[in-house]
Amino acid sequence: MTEVVDMGDDSVLVMQHVPLDTDVEDGPGIAIWTINRPDKLNALNSEVNDAIISAAKDVEKNDSVRVVIIRGAPPPTAEEGERGMPPAFVAGADISEFVGVDSKQIRKTFKADPWAAVWNISKPTIAMVDGFALGGGCELALSCDIRLASTRSMFGTPEINLGLIPGGGATQRLARLVGYGKALEMVMSGELMPAAEAHRVGLANYVLPPEQLEEVTMTIARNLASKSPHTIRVAKRAVRAALERPLSEGLRFERDEFCALFDTEDKEVGVQAFLDRSDPEWTGR
Numbered sequence: 001m002t003e004v005v006d007m008g009d010d011s012v013l014v015m016q017h018v019p020l021d022t023d024v025e026d027g028p029g030i031a032i033w034t035i036n037r038p039d040k041l042n043a044l045n046s047e048v049n050d051a052i053i054s055a056a057k058d059v060e061k062n063d064s065v066r067v068v069i070i071r072g073a074p075p076p077t078a079e080e081g082e083r084g085m086p087p088a089f090v091a092g093a094d095i096s097e098f099v100g101v102d103s104k105q106i107r108k109t110f111k112a113d114p115w116a117a118v119w120n121i122s123k124p125t126i127a128m129v130d131g132f133a134l135g136g137g138c139e140l141a142l143s144c145d146i147r148l149a150s151t152r153s154m155f156g157t158p159e160i161n162l163g164l165i166p167g168g169g170a171t172q173r174l175a176r177l178v179g180y181g182k183a184l185e186m187v188m189s190g191e192l193m194p195a196a197e198a199h200r201v202g203l204a205n206y207v208l209p210p211e212q213l214e215e216v217t218m219t220i221a222r223n224l225a226s227k228s229p230h231t232i233r234v235a236k237r238a239v240r241a242a243l244e245r246p247l248s249e250g251l252r253f254e255r256d257e258f259c260a261l262f263d264t265e266d267k268e269v270g271v272q273a274f275l276d277r278s279d280p281e282w283t284g285r
Contacts, residue, residue, distance in 0.1 A: 012036055013051035020225055030221045031065045035072050041091035042072035044136045052114035056121055066225035068121060069217060070144060071128040089129040090137025115168040118143040122233045124224045128217045129153045130210055139168035142177065148217050149195040150210040155203055156192040176243055178202050228266040228282040
């Protein structure tokens, strides 16, 4: 990615900003979060979870962030003669943190819920998946609005093999995304799903060769970032309503949101730009 501005280099979560206008470094742009535990296949632990939650709070307050991309750090370079580690988006949770933990203790950990933090971001979120997206990593991808995967990616909820079920939202978000039957099969079998199958069932929006993944992800992010930030939030809120409301109620909600946009500055900007055949300069209001 070019023209990247570092926004901080946390040991477990690297945050960067890609401005839409390369001449304005702190102008509107795209936030890129890289989960940075490559020696652990970017597995989630309490430190990563806290970092994601903090970053999610920050982007909500930062008007310059139009889109968030989440990805995993690439694997470390293997020593000569040694077998390298596979790529991973997030290969689940750090299972070592589960040893000797009882229900009361594990319940307390959900006070730090990175999946809900990402799900509740009002701006578009994109999971750029290259490699394993398992357990909590699959759930992190499910918490995003759009998922792009490389052809070598694998999705799965293997918690059943630990005597557990998913705890970060997969039983609910996966069922809504791919349907009850396929979700139940994934959760009960613990088997991994290749990227091509994930695309077929609707888990992945796009599947691309690894060398094209970053470029296409950025193209989609730039397109979303070029829209009215206010209208994008409304669009996300309206479509999300379909997951939680009966059809009749959802239709009323959509109509109310549609009508309310006629009182915004960005509606006037967009309509006039269309009539003038010019590029809109959104105000975000």
